Amino acid sequence: MADENLRLRAALRDLVALSTLPAGWIGVEPRPIAAGLADILTGSLDFDFAFVRLLNPAGGVTIDVTSGCATSEFFDWLQAQLSTLDESLREQLIVDDIDDRLKPLRGIIIPIGFKGYAGLVAVGCERSEFPTDTDRMLLTVAANHAATAFRGANLVHERREAEEEVRKARDQLEMKVIERTSELQRTMNELTHLNRVATAGVLSASITHEISQPLAGILMAASSAQRWLALREPNIEEAQGSLDQIERAGHRAGEIITALRGMFKRDTQAREAIDLNELIFTVLAILRYELQSNHVEIRTELDESIPNVDVDRVQLQQVVLNLVMNAIEAMKSVSNRILIIKSAARKPNIVYVSVEDTGTGVDPFNCDDIFKPMFTTKERGMGIGLSICQSIIESHDGRIWATRGTDKGSIFQFELSTNVGQGDQVRQHRA
Ligand SMILES: Nc1ncnc2c1ncn2[C@@H]1O[C@H](COP(=O)(O)OP(=O)(O)OP(=O)(O)O)[C@@H](O)[C@H]1O
Numbered sequence: 056m057a058d059e060n061l062r063l064r065a066a067l068r069d070l071v072a073l074s075t076l077p078a079g080w081i082g083v084e085p086r087p088i089a090a091g092l093a094d095i096l097t098g099s100l101d102f103d104f105a106f107v108r109l110l111n112p113a114g115g116v117t118i119d120v121t122s123g124c125a126t127s128e129f130f131d132w133l134q135a136q137l138s139t140l141d142e143s144l145r146e147q148l149i150v151d152d153i154d155d156r157l158k159p160l161r162g163i164i165i166p167i168g169f170k171g172y173a174g175l176v177a178v179g180c181e182r183s184e185f186p187t188d189t190d191r192m193l194l195t196v197a198a199n200h201a202a203t204a205f206r207g208a209n210l211v212h213e214r215r216e217a218e219e220e221v222r223k224a225r226d227q228l229e230m231k232v233i234e235r236t237s238e239l240q241r242t243m244n245e246l247t248h249l250n251r252v253a254t255a256g257v258l259s260a261s262i263t264h265e266i267s268q269p270l271a272g273i274l275m276a277a278s279s280a281q282r283w284l285a286l287r288e289p290n291i292e293e294a295q296g297s298l299d300q301i302e303r304a305g306h307r308a309g310e311i312i313t314a315l316r317g318m319f320k321r322d323t324q325a326r327e328a329i330d331l332n333e334l335i336f337t338v339l340a341i342l343r344y345e346l347q348s349n350h351v352e353i354r355t356e357l358d359e360s361i362p363n364v365d366v367d368r369v370q371l372q373q374v375v376l377n378l379v380m381n382a383i384e385a386m387k388s389v390s391n392r393i394l395i396i397k398s399a400a401r402k403p404n405i406v407y408v409s410v411e412d413t414g415t416g417v418d419p420f421n422c423d424d425i426f427k428p429m430f431t432t433k434e435r436g437m438g439i440g441l442s443i444c445q446s447i448i449e450s451h452d453g454r455i456w457a458t459r460g461t462d463k464g465s466i467f468q469f470e471l472s473t474n475v476g477q478g479d480q481v482r483q484h485r486a
């Protein structure tokens with residue numbers, strides 16, 4: 056009875072020792088679980104030798120851990136057992152007296168895992184009555200705790216792997232988005248440049264006229280200056296007047312060339328505080344001949360008080376130029392051709408520009424498409440003008456849209472936010 060009591064107490068003590076295992080194994084990797092199990096079997100539970108094997112769920116041996124001492128005979132026996140074991144190991148294998156003259160060890164092998172086979176635990180013990188029911192019960196409890204912890208570890212591992220996969224996929228996606236964005240940016244830059252060169256091609260008659268006109272003026276003024284100076288009494292005053300004309304014509308040609316040069320530049324992206332009214336006048340100067348030869352009447356309603364905007368000058372010129380070119384083209388088939396350009400300060404920090412024509416108007420059927428790249432209703436159009444305008448305005452954090460004209464035709468409008476502080480400084484500087 057006393058013996059029975061002692062055994063019961065020992066079993067209870069061992070069960071308590073085992074019950075502390077799960078708490079210590081939360082979030083722990085498989086190897087420390089295997090090592091912890093082997094240690095408690097030889098330490099707290101007083102077995103002489105423990106071997107723990109945990110299998111990789113994907114197949115193959117992952118972790119082998121031993122604790123305590125065993126003879127080479129025991130190892131040979133264990134090795135032989137392991138080589139014959141397979142996943143069908145469900146039952147405990149009990150092996151008696153593994154032969155060694157000095158220390159006879161008895162062994163037992165127990166599977167770890169409830170449903171699937173997660174590994175095994177092999178224990179060696181010198182006691183002649185080993186394994187008792189209590190031994191088997193304790194080993195089964197320990198193996199079950201290990202199975203639960205191992206499953207938890209695998210779940211953590213799987214979650215980490217899944218997180219890693221998600222992270223990799225996200226990184227790859229981000230890289231793709233960056234690549235695609237810069238690819239699109241490159242294409243847009245190419246198209247923007249192409250649009251400028253194409254417009255310059257269309258305007259070649261205007262350009263030739265704009266430069267040859269001041270040149271002809273220069274030649275005429277130069278010959279009259281020569282005549283005034285060749286007189287017996289040279290008329291210095293008249294000659295001076297002719298020289299002034301030469302200077303003015305030279306400046307005009309120079310301004311046109313400077314404005315045009317920007318159109319051939321590949322990349323610009325230099326932002327500066329710009330007076331949009333001045334920019335509109337420059338574009339109208341470039342298009343003067345085009346407007347005149349198409350008999351377009353120009354009306355401007357420019358608000359003198361609009362603040363400067365921080366923009367890329369060449370790009371904004373391109374926007375206004377595209378809108379005016381579209382207006383000219385839309386009025387080719389009508390007789391009453393009026394172009395109205397307005398600028399205004401709207402709300403705080405918003406500058407607004409509109410280009411209105413009395414042309415054919417946008418076909419309501421096409422309203423949703425006109426800003427799309429490659430959409431054109433013109434025989435020789437590329438269909439990129441408005442999409443480039445939109446891309447430029449949006450890259451300046453602005454907005455561009457189209458509405459029907461007051462009477463007929465259409466109104467294309469854009470708005471940009473202003474950099475009031477900088478604009479004022481520039482304005483004061485100019486004054
Ligand atoms: N002021 C306008 N009045 C009527 N329709 C217009 C006007 N501006 C643009 N559109 C319509 O929008 C379409 C797209 O214009 P967009 O400037 O993008 O291309 P495009 O003028 O056809 O060719 P390009 O690339 O040479 O400018 C035009 O083909 C035309 O149908």
Ligand SMILES: [Mg+2]
Pocket residue numbers: 377380381436439440441
């Ligand atoms: Mg166009």
